[in-house]
Amino acid sequence: MSRGDPRDWMWSEALQMLAQAERMHRQVFRPQGAAQRGPSWEPPVDVLETDREVLILAALPGVDADQVEAVIENGALVISGERSVPDELRTALVHRLELPQGRFQRRIDLPSGHYGEVRRFAVHGCLAITLAKANARRRP
Numbered sequence: 215m216s217r218g219d220p221r222d223w224m225w226s227e228a229l230q231m232l233a234q235a236e237r238m239h240r241q242v243f244r245p246q247g248a249a250q251r252g253p254s255w256e257p258p259v260d261v262l263e264t265d266r267e268v269l270i271l272a273a274l275p276g277v278d279a280d281q282v283e284a285v286i287e288n289g290a291l292v293i294s295g296e297r298s299v300p301d302e303l304r305t306a307l308v309h310r311l312e313l314p315q316g317r318f319q320r321r322i323d324l325p326s327g328h329y330g331e332v333r334r335f336a337v338h339g340c341l342a343i344t345l346a347k348a349n350a351r352r353r354p
Contacts (some may be wrong), residue, residue, distance in 0.1 A: 253294065253319035265326055268345045270322055275313060275339040276300075282341055284334060289326070291343065294319040 260271040272293055275281065282295040299315050328348035335342050 232280040234236070234238055234312050244293065254316040255314040255318050256320045257293070257318055259293075259322055261322060266347055268325060268329070268347070270343045270345075271337075272320060272341045272343075274318075274341045279334060280333075284332075284341075284343055286324070286329070286345075291322045291324055291326055291345070292319065292343070293343075295346070 219227045228288050256306040257272045257274050259273070260269075262269040262271075268292075270291060272282075274295075274297065277297050279294060283290060284293050284294060286292075294317070297313070297315055303311075324345070329345040330348040331344075333346075
């Protein structure tokens with residue numbers, strides 16, 4: 215059996231390999247059920263400290279800040295939630311999928327001290343959490 219023009223069979227094999235890679239990629243980035251497994255990824259964070267507060271920025275594009283849980287446990291801030299797969303992704307042909315999907319959790323050790331007011335808000339695709347230092351003096 216002749217394969218004909220080498221460009222035709224090479225192109226056909228390349229397309230088959232791309233389709234297989236796409237299927238594997240979808241399996242890897244499929245959201246995990248919370249009951250089945252623990253968190254599947256950790257968002258990158260920045261931790262900044264001033265004389266009055268600690269500021270944590272967590273990169274969470276596409277995640278509603280109100281849907282993220284943030285608690286202080288044993289001297290650490292624990293941020294957790296889920297980045298859901300957009301409905302369009304369920305039927306779309308994926309060309310590139312780099313943003314992680316599914317459950318996430320990040321544990322950030324905090325500088326020692328006591329914290330008072332906690333604020334959180336979204337800014338430029340990040341979740342920002344400020345922890346006011348309890349012993350910080352207010353400036354006039």
